[in-house]
Amino acid sequence: MNARLCLLATAVAQGLSFSAVADDSDIERLIVTGDFKSESIQELSASASLFSDAEIATRDAKYLDELLNQAANVNFTAGASRGRFVQIRGVGLRSQFVDPINPSVGMIIDGINYSGLGGAAMLFDVDQVEIYRGPQGTRFGADALAGMIHMESADPTLEPSLKVKLGMGTYNSWDAGIAAGTGFGEKSSVHASFYQNKSDGYMSNAYLEREDTQGIDERVARIKLHSQLSEHWRAEFVAHMMDIDNGYDAFTLNNSRTSVADEPGRDTQDSSAFGLSNIYTGFEFADIEFNLTALDADLLYSYDEDWVCNDPLQPALCKAGLHPWGYSSTDSYQRDRQDGSAEVRFNGKGGNWVAGAYYQSRDVDLLRQYTWNEGDFTSHYDSENLALYGQIETPISDKTRLVTGIRIERNEGDYNDVYGVTESVEDTMVGGKIALEYQVVPRTMIYTSLSRGYKAGGINAEAIAKANDEGLSQDAQFFLNHRTFDPEYLWNAEFGVKGKSADQRLNLRITAFYMYRDNIQLKAWKTQGQQFAGYYDNGSSGENYGLEIEGEYALSPRLTLGGSLGLLESEIDGFVSADGTDKSGRAQAQAPKYQYAVNARFDITDALFVNLALEGKDQYYFSNSHDARSPSVNLLNATVGYQADLWSVNFWVRNALDEDTYTRGFRFGNNPVNEYATQNYVQYGEPRVAGVSLNFEL
Template sequence: MNARLCLLATAVAQSLSFSAFADDSDIERIIVTGDFKSESIQELSASASLFSDTEIASRDAKYLDELLNQAANVNFTAGASRGRFVQVRGIGLRSQFVDPINPSVGMIIDGINYSGLGGAAMLFDVDQVEIYRGPQGTRFGADALAGMIHMESADPTLEPSLKVKLGMGTYNSWDAGVAAATGFGEKSSVRASFYQNKSDGYMKNAYLGRDDTQGIDEQVARIKLHSQLTEHWRTEFVAHFMDIDNGYDAFTLDNSRTSVADQPGKDEQESNAFSLSNIFTGFDFADVELNLSTLDADLLYSYDEDWVCNDPDQPALCKAGLHPWGYSSTDSYQRDRQDNTAELRFDSKGGNWVTGLYYQSRDVDLLRQYTWNDGDFKSNYESENLALYGQIETHISDKTRLVTGLRVERNEGDYSDIYGVNESVEDTMVGGKVALEYQVVPRTMIYTSVSRGYKAGGINAEAIAKANDEGLSQDAEFFLNHRTFDPEYLWNAEFGVKGKSADQRLNLRITAFYMYRDNIQLKAWKTEGQQFAGYFDNGSSGENYGLEIEGEYALSPRLTLSGSLGLLESEIDGFFTADGIDQSGREQAQAPNYQYAVNARFNITDALAVNVGMEGKDEYYFSDSHNSQAPSANLLNASIAYQADYWGLNFWVRNALDEDTYNRGFEFGNNPVNEYATQTYVQYGEPRVAGVSFSYEL
């Protein structure tokens, strides 16, 4: 690990330890719940960010990607209506087409595994969002190679409560939500919420005369039921119902926000999910928890592949489509995904050990309807994961604690399609964590840890299919030699400092990390004219190292500063693209060298507050298979909020200076007018958006 980063972190630990008090009971405790137990973020031996419902409301963030720029070393891509593919420290997927995917960054919402279903990350009535950086090999296993996002909606209460939100903004956007909770009997309570968000989106379609072809139309309903059935038996039930009907019309030949596509795509998700947890506390040695969940999701992702129109009555708008070399095609991916999970867990009474058994099955049916295919393409991928895990905390002294965790996971996947292709993968993977925590003083903790994460191998379904594709048939041997790819392992070493100054005005968390990616999985593309195919391949290795700083400082009783800084260096070793380009020594995709966020909150009165913030990131590569980059960006955000006893108003603006940003990029030829010359095509991020929201809570 970089010695200078460790020296900096040590110096901060010493500065925070000055004049510490013996009693820290008055410290504000920010509690994270996504690990094996609830604990203060200041006591967690891992790098993590937490966003409360107050911070979510201040930005009027409706979806996860409107929040992620605030977290150190966290990036995201769209390639759809939303930025639903997340990267942590430069590691994470960027898209999904034919191939079954194994997520690098997992997502848990109310205990239900939504990994790979980023569209579910709507934020209404969510109490907090936790982002864990680095492999979570013991807790979450194969879905958390690079990190984990944990979201928890508000719990039911015995006392009646009501929450209402109404909002409106630019681009004809509006949203409305209601949540209510109550108790029934003396030991049971329920909370239900419903939310809808609509917007025309940020693209105009000149050919169709519409401004909503990239529109947002999202609904989510959640129900939570908690009941203390007996003295020692508690049950918790969760139900989620989501209906996402978004448009997808993002790319243009001139890289503008004005499309001329005649067949815009869709980005839809209709899903139902349920979980049931039973907790028994009657044993002397441990509490026993049985968690069951099921998720059924119907997904549609489609797009106009040529991005243009072919109408002879519109020769100017449809110039590219009417060109002698022009073409017209669409691509559509319909998935039916069924997940079932079961987890049996034992937590010691003293809270010093936990062990459990985890099972997950996933069944995904794919229907692809593509203009250039001879008939519909259908495939099925069934996978099963079985894991045994355990973690123990050993108190070496009153100030020193050793945390040791281990997880052994077996993954089996079976793939079949209409071409008669049958492939299987079987992997046994081992991950875990060893962390040493030292409480320098009651307000300052330092830790060092070594953890290992893993990501299962998989099947290149698109490569297999393309072996039978006329446009790429000359590459059949290449694709058949890339039918499968192997697991990736990630070693992560961290040194961290977490503390609070003696006067309690400064709260700081610093982590220096070094990660080694063994058998690194990288996405590549094989192109031939206007035909292309994506596939995963294993490089030799990769390195990712850097620094993460997050904190808050009360400059005065009315002015509070907060912010984050992520520094990241990354490198690919031993990877050649399908076109023979050696990417060794190049930075990894989605890995900007720096990211920052600085926010100031000034309480003008007890009821009126102003928030101003800047966030930005360095330039970074869109992909590992080409060298096009997203430019650096710096965005200004602001809000003015008035809060009375039960109601509040919030006037907000994001990207106030209307800076162009890009959240997806490809490099290939798609314009017949310039003879299909290779160039970079981008999808724009959020422009300047502004609005007002009203909230009522009782």
């Protein structure tokens, strides 16, 4: 199959290489900034997707998960109020409970590392979202085994600017944002924004007679300050404040959107962060960049574990809770996370080399309050990462360039908890990239690359804690044998074609890839009655390979088409679940065999437009430890908009046909009425939602 994919990509390269010269304005030039330098996405020797602020506004996407279905081979899962766990090419985490996690897909916002804090991905005043597929071992290291999401908010300018957004929609939703900037003096500028988003959410609670127990209440404030302090010294400062207070009431015994939980949970994040960059350009051999970041986040994730009420005055609604075998319990996880990082980077004057050193510390304190535990469970995990990296671009001929990069990273983690358990992990990991780029003609480039990513090992804190739980204590030795797990390495080979058609109306990017996961880290679950515990284990290996196609085509001056297609095959090798089932040969979780998105924008007049979008994905497994699946789905979205000089209004609808979608799934017994028979339970995704947004920009 890989050979056929490469032949297809080569044929496309030949088709794009016919010489012609035309106006370059038909298709917008797409610039990515998340790698070591700013460059056209057509020149990047990696597979990536880019979404501009205009695309975000057309879709009225307020949060990252409302955008991800547009990217090839990118999936997400919730298990929370938002789809904040992302998978790229079938690789990525799906949840977090007790365990301190090492993300597989990183997230950088304005240079600050928010990996593992997906709730921060709000999109107001974000200029663009970049999604890098495949390991980013040289640039981002241990947080980017499968890929990286890079978000950049609007930069300050010397000219005054103002942006205002007002929106309202179904489910009693509304949002409002304001962003403004200006220059002061001749060499300094500032840009600030504030945004609030509220919604009742898509669940109703019949017992509490509320519509907002799965509600959204999010606020974010950002400020950027840029200053040219001298001829060669530039300083850039950014600060974020986020206040997320969402509800969590997602699961029901009958898999409906009507809950009867008497103690619905919460999903909150109260965080502040800053970044400071100093760039000095006065040396002849290189520019020097010194970056500092700090982040402090208080997180709460809680839920009603039995999903039902226990009120004898409501016997019909509370039937399961009042059953003789019924139970009532809640689970709550409060985290205090503090991150700090420092980086020094040397950038060659010709833009052809970079070298640097990076240090990051992360301290996480956990307080778990669980009905079945005797007393509170507390733990502390602190980790440190120190990395050295470098990358050089070497011209081989006037059309061929060799890119070579390496990153050596040392990770150390120390864990202790209230039970007196102490564990440490120490790993030295090496990643990097070798890429050969060939410019067929000025408009068309082909590349082949081999990259290696890595993900640090870790500690199964939940497994250790569960060894003391009632109901699972007989499996204490099993959990103690799984106290830690080892690092995972990912080898990624790609062959890509990127180019424009002769008439400049078509941009096309095609990538064929093969990934080998060595010592693959997999999440598994061990259950006993209504008690269960999650843990990470290492399988022997895994394979993920496929094809990614993305592009834009100006069919006429008024009709533009765009879209993506992702094809993916995945397999687990050498992994046995806790119940003794050999999962070898089965597809990996969250890895649909195909994903697609098609967009058509028709400009009826210079001001009035219609945008239709169709997106879908194949069925996929929810987990590596059981065989419950999400079904295939096809969704229709539409926008009608009017754009004047300074303002615009969009009428939008997502999931117009109101298809059922699922963002999380489990398989276990939780219903006493049917004697706790094992069954599938799902969390619903976004139903049909519609609204209007008014935007003013000066």
